[in-house]
Structures are given as structure tokens and as C-alpha cells.
Amino acid sequence: MKTMIPAWLGKPRLDPVLLILLVVIMGFGLLVLYSASGQDMAMVKRQAVRLGFGLLVMLGISQVPPRILRIWTPWLYAAGIALLLATWILGVGRGTQRWLDLGVLRFQPSEIMKLAVPMMVAWYLHHRVLPPAWKSVLVTLGILAVPAFLIARQPDLGTALLVAASGIFTLYLAGLRWRVLFGFVGLATAAAPVLWLVMKEYQRNRVRTFLNPEADPLGHGWNIIQSKVAVGSGGLTGKGWLNGTQSNLEFIPERHTDFILAVLSEEFGLVGVTLLLVAYMLLIGRGLYIASVARYTASRLLAGALSLTLFVYVLVNGAMVAGILPVVGVPLPLISYGGTSAVTLLAGFGMMMSIYGHRKFIR
Amino acid sequence: MIRRSSGRAIKDEQSEQRLFKRRAWSGFVLIALLLLVLLSRYVWLQIFAFDSFATRSESNRVSVRPIAPNRGIIYDRRGRIIAENRPAYRLEIVPENVPGKTEGLEALLDAVAGMIELNADHRKSFHQARRNYHVFKSIPVKFNLSEEEVARFVVNRHRFRGADVVPYLARHYPYGELLTHVLGYTGRLDADDIASVDEGNYRGTRTIGKIGIEQFREQDLHGTTGIEKVETNASGRVLNVLERQDAIPGVDLVLSIDVAVQRAAWDALGDRPGAVVAIDPVDGSVIAMVSKPAYDPNAFVHGIGQQAYREILNAPGRPLFNRALKGGYEPGSTLKPFVGLAGLELGLVTPSTRVFSNGEFYIEGYSRPYRDWKDRGHGSVDIKDALEQSVNTYFYQLAMDLGIDRMHQYLSQFGFGEVTGVDASGEGKGILPSRAWKRTAHEEPWYPGETVIAGIGQGFNVVTPIQLANAVAALVNGGQRFEPRLVHATKQAGDERAEPVKAPVAKQVPVENPDNWQVILDGMDRVVNGRRGTAKGISVDAPYRMAGKTGTAQVYQLAEDKDQVDTDVAKHLRDHALFVAFAPVEAPRIAVAVIVEHGGAGSTFASPVARATMDAWLDQEIGWRSQP
Numbered sequence: 001m002k003t004m005i006p007a008w009l010g011k012p013r014l015d016p017v018l019l020i021l022l023v024v025i026m027g028f029g030l031l032v033l034y035s036a037s038g039q040d041m042a043m044v045k046r047q048a049v050r051l052g053f054g055l056l057v058m059l060g061i062s063q064v065p066p067r068i069l070r071i072w073t074p075w076l077y078a079a080g081i082a083l084l085l086a087t088w089i090l091g092v093g094r095g096t097q098r099w100l101d102l103g104v105l106r107f108q109p110s111e112i113m114k115l116a117v118p119m120m121v122a123w124y125l126h127h128r129v130l131p132p133a134w135k136s137v138l139v140t141l142g143i144l145a146v147p148a149f150l151i152a153r154q155p156d157l158g159t160a161l162l163v164a165a166s167g168i169f170t171l172y173l174a175g176l177r178w179r180v181l182f183g184f185v186g187l188a189t190a191a192a193p194v195l196w197l198v199m200k201e202y203q204r205n206r207v208r209t210f211l212n213p214e215a216d217p218l219g220h221g222w223n224i225i226q227s228k229v230a231v232g233s234g235g236l237t238g239k240g241w242l243n244g245t246q247s248n249l250e251f252i253p254e255r256h257t258d259f260i261l262a263v264l265s266e267e268f269g270l271v272g273v274t275l276l277l278v279a280y281m282l283l284i285g286r287g288l289y290i291a292s293v294a295r296y297t298a299s300r301l302l303a304g305a306l307s308l309t310l311f312v313y314v315l316v317n318g319a320m321v322a323g324i325l326p327v328v329g330v331p332l333p334l335i336s337y338g339g340t341s342a343v344t345l346l347a348g349f350g351m352m353m354s355i356y357g358h359r360k361f362i363r
Numbered sequence: 364m365i366r367r368s369s370g371r372a373i374k375d376e377q378s379e380q381r382l383f384k385r386r387a388w389s390g391f392v393l394i395a396l397l398l399l400v401l402l403s404r405y406v407w408l409q410i411f412a413f414d415s416f417a418t419r420s421e422s423n424r425v426s427v428r429p430i431a432p433n434r435g436i437i438y439d440r441r442g443r444i445i446a447e448n449r450p451a452y453r454l455e456i457v458p459e460n461v462p463g464k465t466e467g468l469e470a471l472l473d474a475v476a477g478m479i480e481l482n483a484d485h486r487k488s489f490h491q492a493r494r495n496y497h498v499f500k501s502i503p504v505k506f507n508l509s510e511e512e513v514a515r516f517v518v519n520r521h522r523f524r525g526a527d528v529v530p531y532l533a534r535h536y537p538y539g540e541l542l543t544h545v546l547g548y549t550g551r552l553d554a555d556d557i558a559s560v561d562e563g564n565y566r567g568t569r570t571i572g573k574i575g576i577e578q579f580r581e582q583d584l585h586g587t588t589g590i591e592k593v594e595t596n597a598s599g600r601v602l603n604v605l606e607r608q609d610a611i612p613g614v615d616l617v618l619s620i621d622v623a624v625q626r627a628a629w630d631a632l633g634d635r636p637g638a639v640v641a642i643d644p645v646d647g648s649v650i651a652m653v654s655k656p657a658y659d660p661n662a663f664v665h666g667i668g669q670q671a672y673r674e675i676l677n678a679p680g681r682p683l684f685n686r687a688l689k690g691g692y693e694p695g696s697t698l699k700p701f702v703g704l705a706g707l708e709l710g711l712v713t714p715s716t717r718v719f720s721n722g723e724f725y726i727e728g729y730s731r732p733y734r735d736w737k738d739r740g741h742g743s744v745d746i747k748d749a750l751e752q753s754v755n756t757y758f759y760q761l762a763m764d765l766g767i768d769r770m771h772q773y774l775s776q777f778g779f780g781e782v783t784g785v786d787a788s789g790e791g792k793g794i795l796p797s798r799a800w801k802r803t804a805h806e807e808p809w810y811p812g813e814t815v816i817a818g819i820g821q822g823f824n825v826v827t828p829i830q831l832a833n834a835v836a837a838l839v840n841g842g843q844r845f846e847p848r849l850v851h852a853t854k855q856a857g858d859e860r861a862e863p864v865k866a867p868v869a870k871q872v873p874v875e876n877p878d879n880w881q882v883i884l885d886g887m888d889r890v891v892n893g894r895r896g897t898a899k900g901i902s903v904d905a906p907y908r909m910a911g912k913t914g915t916a917q918v919y920q921l922a923e924d925k926d927q928v929d930t931d932v933a934k935h936l937r938d939h940a941l942f943v944a945f946a947p948v949e950a951p952r953i954a955v956a957v958i959v960e961h962g963g964a965g966s967t968f969a970s971p972v973a974r975a976t977m978d979a980w981l982d983q984e985i986g987w988r989s990q991p
Contacts, residue, residue, distance in 0.1 A: 128374075129374050129375075130374075130379045130382060131382065169390075172386060172390070173383055173386050173387065173390070174383075174386075175379070175382045175383070175386060226423075228408060228416065229416050229419045229420050229423065230420070231405065231408045231409060231416070232408040232409060232412050232413055232415070232416025232417070232419075232420075233413070233416040233417045233419070233420035233421075234409055235409050235410070235413045235417065236409060236410060236413075245420055245421075245423070245424045245594075246420055246423065249423070249424055249594070249595070249596040249602070250596045251420075251423055251596075265405065265408075265409065266420075269409060270405055270406060270409040270410065273402070273405045273409075274402060274405075277398055277401070277402055280398075281394070281395065281398060284391070284394060285391060288387045288390065288391055291383070291387060292380075292383060292384050292387050297376075297379060300380070300383050301383075304383070304386075304387055304390070308390060308394070311394045311397075311398075314398070315397055315398065315401060318401045318405075319401055319404070322401070322404045322405060322408060324401075324404055
């Protein structure tokens with residue numbers, strides 16, 4: 001392997017365990033996408049190119065020492081905030097202001113925050129005594145609340161929650177006391193009615209539908225019901241690849257993006273779902289291992305937070321498809337069609353690889 | 364890395380790392396537990412609720428559609444198509460597929476109205492139908508769209524979600540009103556119709572025979588509905604046929620009606636209301652059955668509007684009324700041959716018995732005169748003379764000798780007073796009076812004077828045109844009376860040959876002496892060919908020999924709807940003209956009954972109609988025109 005890498009790049013920092021797991025999951029994803037897209041090879045190719053680009057980004061970032069990453073962290077965070085403010089003013093998109101059009105490139109600044117927030121929190125706590133004191137906790141909350149608020153008002157509640165969660169996870173891994181943690185949970189529960197008032201009508205409808213999908217089976221309840229039918233009819237071993245009737249006959253909405261897990265469940269059954277969850281579990285476990293062997297506080301917290309955030313993606317998406325959480329726009333990581341989220345995720349894995357690959361040099 | 368932190372502790376890398384490891388571990392365990400919860404949800408959905416969801420996914424995917432059979436085609440006796448199925452288009456809406464409940468439907472109707480003309484009737488009946496259909500069923504809005512309407516719609520189809528133009532086969536009657544009273548028509552299947560048929564077999568059917576042969580032979584014509592299991596996607600488009608059981612088309616019918624003969628009778632009637640029934644005495648098949656006026660059945664096929672229906676209903680001459688089957692007329696002198704035969708066969712008179720007619724007839728002890736149509740009378744006449752000149756006195760006397768009950772008994776053998784049993788619905792029975800009948804119907808005793816006029820077919824006697832024609836057919840066929848048949852043959856789909864339908868024999872009138880029968884036929888022969896015949900001259904130039912009997916019916920109310928007729932009749936007090944006939948005399952192949960309402964005496968308007976009918980039939984049947 002060494003001979004294949006140009007000398008100036010130095011030692012490759014790719015973690016083979018993470019890489020294999022990622023490739024397996026992404027390969028499986030492309031397979032499901034081929035079926036979910038109605039056997040549209042062009043779509044699969046587009047996605048493969050995006051994933052390939054994501055892997056290059058990962059490779060690039062893995063070569064950057066954590067120290068450099070730490071130096072850039074405040075700037076990245078500031079740039080993210082600036083871009084979010086820019087979308088507020090200049091944003092384009094389907095009735096919501098998520099996208100920033102830079103002429104050649106259209107992207108969601110909120111994606112940057114998925115990385116920038118845990119990085120920033122880790123950067124901040126790096127210099128603090130852990131478990132964090134009250135003042136540190138409050139500052140941390142400020143770091144994550146500002147972008148979360150800006151994203152929530154786009155409105156993109158799903159991403160806002162993910163961004164906030166990544167910050168909270170960093171605090172948790174930093175040793176935030178359990179009772180404070182449970183206090184937050186209690187506070188969040190109490191704040192739910194307030195959240196309801198802040199929500200847009202379509203978001204409220206999603207929650208209403210979630211609570212009682214059969215009330216309007218042809219309207220808002222349709223997605224949830226058809227998704228459940230797809231999952232349930234998959235059975236133990238599934239209907240077989242390309243044989244999912246719910247997906248091929250277009251009963252599943254958003255079947256190549258947010259609801260791709262319904263297609264997977266229908267065609268590969270409980271066996272497929274279990275294997276996928278195990279793969280994610282291994283990925284998260286590997287991430288946490290990498291974090292626990294990191295030498296620096298910031299690296300540790302960042303790698304751990306990114307792993308836990310991945311879990312939130314999986315849990316929220318899986319629960320939504322199975323009808324136990326409201327429909328929120330959270331993709332299934334590395335499998336749902338779409339470029340930005342995959343590239344962000346792979347960039348995060350690049351950081352983990354960098355942390356793992358540079359652990360001995362730091363000593 | 365040691366740094367002061369707001370006065371409290373010093374950063375301790377070792378303990379921080381231990382803290383992190385603890386947190387990472389408990390985090391991992393928590394994650395594992397939550398993912399297990401998630402997985403258990405999938406286990407529940409995919410293992411425990413599998414059956415229910417598998418069923419739902421299957422019913423999502425597969426829908427069963429009925430395939431309506433093609434309705435049987437109807438031919439005339441010479442193979443002319445008289446009822447066929449033509450391709451047409453209708454506009455349909457599936458309410459479920461229309462976005463936005465009732466307002467959405469209104470908006471859709473408004474939008475479609477730009478392409479396809481929709482009036483208030485269409486909208487009203489659509490909204491009515493909507494209440495009786497499931498939301499996922501398609502509801503017809505307008506039938507028989509024009510080609511321009513179809514073209515305009517198809518180009519803009521994408522704009523009309525939930526609406527579509529659907530091809531179908533529509534019944535068409537090429538001869539229009541000429542055959543209405545024979546064929547009837549098909550109309551939209553309504554709730555009452557569904558109650559009377561096997562609903563399962565009508566799932567794909569939208570029309571049903573409402574009247575006439577279409578109604579009477581509905582079961583044969585309809586056929587058997589097929590089934591198609593199809594795979595549909597979420598928007599209901601059919602992607603795939605999984606299983607198909609073809610529909611079995613309805614049976615084709617060959618009617619005994621000859622359109623050429625029907626046309627000849629129709630034309631000969633001219634503008635006058637009336638009826639013509641022609642029967643082949645040899646097999647009881649109905650050659651022509653005309654009731655005039657009529658109406659265009661094609662107007663009913665696509666659902667006639669209320670206004671158009673009211674116009675037909677209230678048109679002069681009542682075109683909806685089938686005179687040939689239901690019209691009740693006083694037979695008048697057309698009954699005389701049967702009364703005469705009763706006298707001969709029951710031995711009350713012989714062929715040489717003579718009666719003197721001086722113009723008036725009296726019942727002993729009564730002062731009321733019963734008149735002949737000739738002021739001074741016809742002198743001494745035998746039975747043949749009496750038929751030739753239609754001498755009332757002869758039959759007054761004979762009727763008195765027979766008595767009403769014997770007359771009733773004998774004439775009933777020819778089918779008077781009961782339905783003929785023709786294969787059509789709604790036939791009238793007429794009236795053949797008797798003492799018993801009068802007691803029941805009028806709660807009055809019988810008076811002798813009523814017997815006298817019954818002898819010349821007046822008074823209580825009522826016949827239908829088909830009854831009269833069938834009685835003549837039996838008379839010329841040695842007493843063999845068939846149940847007349849409109850359906851001559853049936854042809855199952857795929858069969859090469861048609862299966863003939865034989866008319867069953869209703870009654871064999873007992874024959875005491877065949878000579879008696881011949882005497883009556885001779886008398887009828889003299890009506891047409893005798894020196895003093897009441898229909899003398901109508902057979903001029905006919906290369907076949909015909910015989911007949913004229914009749915005049917005093918204006919009598921029709922069986923139905925008395926008020927209507929009374930006002931109608933008040934303007935035209937002229938009597939109805941009747942004529943019965945058969946030909947060729949030597950071997951009769953046609954028996955005809957003609958009634959021309961307000962046509963005066965039978966010979967004037969009715970006999971030429973019979974002549975025209977016979978000409979048309981015998982020309983084809985025995986080719987008389989080509990013979991020298």
C-alpha cells in the first residue's frame with residue numbers, strides 16, 4: 001500500500017475497518033437505490049459519483065492532522081454561521097430557505113454545521129476542565145443554540161435537532177452530570193407545547209398524522225401507512241431484490257430518499273434490516289473505539305460525538321419509516337439518495353480516520 | 364497541557380480519559396438498547412403483523428376488474444343487422460383521484476366543460492350518482508362524446524386528474540323508429556334493474572334492455588361477464604394483467620321480422636296511427652309488427668334528457684304506446700269468419716242455410732232494431748254471401764242461436780281474450796265477453812241485445828292486432844294455433860350456424876268437418892274476389908290470390924290511459940278501419956291484421972296496407988314478381 005501513495009502525502013491514515021464498513025453499507029445502498037429508483041441506472045451512477053467524491057473528501061481530510069483541524073475549527077464555525085445568515089437573506093429553495101446558490105454550486109449551509117458544531121464544542125471544551133463547570137456548559141449551549149435556531153427557522157427541524165444533538169452528545173461525552181442531562185430532557189419535554197406554537201402548519205400536520213395516521217389515510221397519513229405496509233409485507237426474508245411491489249408500484253413516497261429504508265425492508269425483509277443495523281452498530285462502535293484511544297480531549301470528544309450523531313440519523317430515520325416517529329426530513333445515512341448529507345458524513349469519517357491515524361504521532 | 368480553569372481544578376488527562384471511556388461505554392450500551400427497541404418494532408411489523416400487511420400490499424397491487432361482455436347482435440330474418448354495438452366514448456370521473464373533495468370536483472367539471480360540453484343535467488346526474496358509488500369507482504358523466512370532444516380532451520388530459528375518456532360499445536339501431544316497437548331499446552342500468560338481475564354478472568355492465576326484445580331476451584343478449592386481475596400502481600394505472608377470464612358475448616338473435624315487409628307496412632300506413640301484424644301461418648313466425656307512430660330508440664341509448672322524454676311522452680298519437688301488442692280494438696266484422704265457423708262446426712247452420720236480410724233485425728219481444736249497413740238489406744244470403752257482403756243480420760241471428768257462452772267458448776280456442784304468448788312483454792289480453800266475465804267485470808247480468816252485437820264483433824269485444832293476426836293464421840292453418848315468435852333463431856358466439864327457434868303450438872282447434880273451414884275461407888276469398896266483395900278491387904294485378912275480411916270498429920277507448928285517448932278521439936270521431944287477410948289462398952304463407960285508427964270503413968285505408976304488406980312478403984318468399 002505504501003508504494004501506491006506518493007511520498008509527499010505521507011503515511012495513509014485510512015482506517016481499514018471503517019473503510020470496509022462504509023463501502024459495504026454504501027454498496028448495499030446503491031443496490032437498493034437501483035430498485036427504489038425504478039431501475040434507473042443513471043440515478044445510481046449519479047449517486048455513485050457523489051459517494052466517490054465523498055470518499056475523496058474523506059481521504060483528503062484523513063491526511064490533515066487533528067491539530068490543523070482544531071486550528072481551523074472556529075473559522076469553520078464562523079463561516080457556517082455567516083452562511084446561515086446569508087441564506088436567511090438570499091436563500092432559495094422549495095418554499096424553504098435551505099439552499100444557498102453560489103452559481104456553480106448549490107448547497108445547504110446547515111450541512112456544514114453538522115460538523116462545525118461538534119468541532120466547535122470539542123474545541124471549546126478542549127481547554128476546559130472536565131466534567132465541565134456550569135459556565136462551560138452555558139457557553140457550550142450557546143455554541144449549539146445559535147446555529148440550531150438559524151436552521152430551525154429555515155425551517156428544517158430535522159437538521160436543527162441533529163445539530164443540537166451533536167452538541168449535546170459532545171457535552172455528554174465530556175462528562176456532563178447525569179442529573180443535569182436528565183434536567184435537559186425534562187426541560188425539553190416541558191418545552192414541547194412551546195415548540196408546537198413555533199412549528200409551521202405542515203410540521204404540525206406531520207405530528208398530527210403521526211399520532212393518528214388512519215384519520216386521513218389518503219392525505220397526510222398515506223406516507224406512513226404505505227411505508228408500514230411496505231415494511232410489514234417484507235416479512236422475514238423480503239420479497240426479493242427488485243420485487244418490492246409497494247416501491248415498484250409507487251405506493252411508497254420519497255422512496256429513493258427519506259423512505260429508502262421501506263424499500264430495503266420490503267425487498268430484503270427483517271434479515272436485511274437486521275444486517276444493516278448491525279453494520280451501523282459496528283460503525284458506531286468503531287467510532288467510539290477510535291475516540292477512546294485518541295490522545296487529545298478535542299479529538300476524543302469530536303470522534304465520539306460524530307459517532308453518536310450517526311446513531312441519531314439511523315434511529316430517527318428507522319423509527320420514521322416504521323411509523324413510531326413523525327415524518328421528519330432525516331435521511332438514512334450513506335443510503336438515501338442525495339449528495340450533501342453523504343459528503344458531510346464522509347467528511348466526518350475522514351476526521352475520525354485522521355484522529356486514529358495520527359494518534360501515535362501526537363504522543 | 365495544564366491550564367488554569369476559573370480557579371477550580373487542574374485538567375487531569377488520565378481521569379478525563381477514564382471519564383470519557385465510561386461515557387462512551389454507557390453511550391454504546393444505550394445505543395444498542397435503543398436500536399434493539401427499533402429492531403423489535405421491525406420484528407413486530409415484519410413477523411407478527413406480516414399477514415395483515417402482506418394482504419394490504421396485495422390488495423394495493425391487485426384489483427379485480429369485470430370485463431363486460433359484448434351484447435348479442437340482432438338480425439332480421441334476411442340477415443340484416445337491426446341492433447348492433449358501435450364504438451363510442453364516454454367521460455368518466457373517479458372522485459377518489461380528484462384532488463380536493465367537492466370543490467375539487469366542481470373545479471374539475473368546470474375545467475372539463477371547456478373541452479366537453481356539459482349541461483346542468485350532466486352535472487346533476489353525476490352528483491346524484493356520486494352518492495351511490497364508492498369513491499374509487501368511476502362514474503360516467505357524459506356518454507356518446509363527439510369526435511371533437513374526445514380529441515380536445517385527450518390533448519389536455521394531463522390537466523384533468525381523475526377524469527378520463529373511456530371507449531365503450533353503444534347500442535345502435537340502424538332502422539330507428541321502424542323497429543322500435545319490436546326491438547325496444549337498452550338504457551342505463553339503474554338500481555331497480557340491478558334488483559332484477561344477477562348482480563355479479565352485471566358488474567361491468569352499464570346498460571340493460573328496457574323494453575321490447577331487448578328486455579324480453581335480456582338474459583341471452585347480455586352474455587357472461589369476464590374477470591381481469593390487474594396490477595395497478597399507486598395512481599391506479601394498470602401496469603399488468605395477471606389473470607384474465609374472457610367475457611362470453613351475448614347470444615345473437617335472428618328475428619323473424621323481415622325489414623322489407625315491415626317497411627312496406629310502415630309506409631303503407633302513411634301518417635295515420637295504427638298497427639300491422641303479419642304472421643306466417645306455417646310456423647307462427649311474426650313477419651312484421653308495426654305500431655305507428657313510433658320514436659327513435661337511439662335517443663334512449665345514451666340516456667334521454669328529461670325534456671326530450673317529455674316531448675315523446677306527450678306527442679300526438681302517443682308514440683310510446685305499442686298498439687300491435689297492447690292496443691285494444693273492437694274487432695267489428697273481422698270477427699265474423701270465426702262466428703260463422705262456430706255456427707257451422709257446432710251444427711247450428713249448414714253452408715246452405717239462408718237468412719233473409721231486410722235491413723233490420725229484432726229480438727223477439729224487443730222493439731230495438733239492429734241494422735245492416737245497407738239500408739234495405741242484402742236479401743236472402745248464405746254464409747258465403749254473408750261474409751262477402753258482411754251481412755250483419757246473418758250473424759245477429761247466428762249469435763242469438765249460439766248464445767254468448769257458446770260463442771265465448773268456441774272463439775276462445777282461437778286465442779281471443781287471452782295473450783297469444785308472443786315472445787315480447789306487455790302484451791294485452793283483449794276481451795272475449797261471456798256471462799261470467801260480465802258478472803265479474805261489470806257486476807251486471809247479461810242482456811240478450813249484447814249477444815246480438817257480439818255476433819258482429821261489437822259491444823264488449825276487444826282484440827289486439829297480434830291476437831287478430833294469430834287467429835287468422837290459425838284459421839287458415841287448419842286450426843293449428845302457434846304462440847307467435849319474434850325470435851326466429853339464436854346464434855351463440857363462435858357458432859357457425861344459427862339454432863332455429865320453433866314456435867310452440869298453443870292450441871289445436873278441433874276440426875269437426877274440414878269442409879266447414881273451407882266454406883269460411885271461400886267466403887273470405889269472395890270478400891276480395893267476389894262481385895259484391897267489401898274489399899273488391901284491392902287485389903288488382905296481384906299475381907297471387909288473396910282473401911280477407913273488412914271490419915269497422917266503433918271508436919273505443921284504448922286499454923291504457925283513458926283520459927288521454929278520450930280527448931284525442933273527441934276530435935276525430937271517425938271509426939277505426941280493420942282488415943284481416945291471408946294469401947296465397949291455395950297455400951297461405953301470410954296472415955295479416957291491419958288497424959288504421961280513424962280510418963273509417965275497413966276497405967278504404969286498411970285493406971291497401973294489407974296488400975302492400977303481402978306484396979313485400981310474397982315477392983321474396985315465393986318470388987311471384989318474377990313468375991309470368
